[in-house]
Amino acid sequence: MTSRRNPGKSGSRQNEPSTTALSPKISFETTTPYDAYVRASTLAELQQTKTEVPGEYMFLVCSQIMELYFNLINFEWRHAQHALREDDLGEALVTLRRSVDHFTALNASWMSFRWMTPADFNAFRDDLGEASGFQSFLYRHLEFLLGFKDEALMRPHKNVAGDHYAQLQEAFIAPCLYDDVLAYLARHGYEVPDVVLQRDTSRTYDTNEHVEDMWVALYADTTHGDQLRDLAEVLTDIAEAFSDWRYRHVMAVRRAMGAKGGSGGSAGLAWLERSLARNAFPELWSARTRI
Numbered sequence: 534m535t536s537r538r539n540p541g542k543s544g545s546r547q548n549e550p551s552t553t554a555l556s557p558k559i560s561f562e563t564t565t566p567y568d569a570y571v572r573a574s575t576l577a578e579l580q581q582t583k584t585e586v587p588g589e590y591m592f593l594v595c596s597q598i599m600e601l602y603f604n605l606i607n608f609e610w611r612h613a614q615h616a617l618r619e620d621d622l623g624e625a626l627v628t629l630r631r632s633v634d635h636f637t638a639l640n641a642s643w644m645s646f647r648w649m650t651p652a653d654f655n656a657f658r659d660d661l662g663e664a665s666g667f668q669s670f671l672y673r674h675l676e677f678l679l680g681f682k683d684e685a686l687m688r689p690h691k692n693v694a695g696d697h698y699a700q701l702q703e704a705f706i707a708p709c710l711y712d713d714v715l716a717y718l719a720r721h722g723y724e725v726p727d728v729v730l731q732r733d734t735s736r737t738y739d740t741n742e743h744v745e746d747m748w749v750a751l752y753a754d755t756t757h758g759d760q761l762r763d764l765a766e767v768l769t770d771i772a773e774a775f776s777d778w779r780y781r782h783v784m785a786v787r788r789a790m791g792a793k794g795g796s797g798g799s800a801g802l803a804w805l806e807r808s809l810a811r812n813a814f815p816e817l818w819s820a821r822t823r824i
């Protein structure tokens with residue numbers, strides 16, 4: 534993948550005057566430059582439904598759209614982690630805000646599922662076999678970046694061809710986004726306990742009362758300007774947007790299959806509701822009671 538950072542390249546087209554031709558170019562050999570770049574024809578080949586049931590097409594397309602957004606958000610968060618490690622708070626903030634906008638678009642995709650009754654879902658559900666979003670490695674990667682680490686959830690990918698398992702293992706042991714935020718704050722004068730800074734990052738981030746104190750102090754402190762508070766707020770937006778995704782998913786499940794067992798083998802709704810109860814960046818929420 535080429536670099537996303539290319540600000541103000543000299544001689545770029547932004548400085549060129551518009552041509553006199555009114556219409557776009559309409560003649561190309563073999564492929565259009567658009568398709569060569571966007572790969573729309575490749576994308577259009579990826580909707581291989583199992584049935585002729587029209588609703589299944591929506592189900593497949595929207596699942597694919599969500600996977601693409603998972604990947605995009607993953608890219609943004611890793612970029613933000615990199616910026617934080619370089620003490621580039623401005624770049625981290627812009628990137629994290631962009632990811633919140635992506636979540637807004639991602640979560641809007643759930644609107645396409647509202648029409649689906651249990652009868653509509655039953656019309657193709659059996660044809661999906663044991664396929665379940667539970668097996669989404671891109672979603673699992675996002676959870677790891679948010680600090681939710683559960684080794685058992687990597688197992689579905691263990692024997693799968695390709696490097697998904699290796700990528701997940703790497704993300705599993707690596708610091709999560711919150712670890713990088715707390716390390717940044719510690720480097721910039723905030724009191725983050727060593728036990729947190731040196732924690733075993735392959736474990737789910739566990740709440741710490743001194744980190745809560747630190748957020749309380751940060752929200753009270755105006756000497757650093759508003760940027761650190763912006764950082765706290767954009768993380769809060771991210772945690773909320775992720776919970777929104779989970780909530781919309783739970784509602785789609787309730788509408789389409791009630792409390793039936795999941796195709797991935799879980800108790801379905803009851804299992805999903807348990808995950809919904811967990812918030813990312815826990816002290817950003819608990820600190821609010823004291824601010």
Ligand code: HEM
Nearest residue numbers: 596599665666667672785786789795796797798799801808
């Ligand atoms: C009406 C549509 C849907 C239904 C009824 C449904 C149902 C379920 C159920 C029952 C589970 C629990 C695991 C299992 O036993 O299968 C699950 C998990 C999951 N589904 Fe869906 N799902 C739907 C749409 C989607 C879509 C569009 C996505 C997007 C990729 C998705 C992603 C996931 C993910 C990531 C999990 C794992 C959640 C976690 O581990 O906390 N689901 N789904």
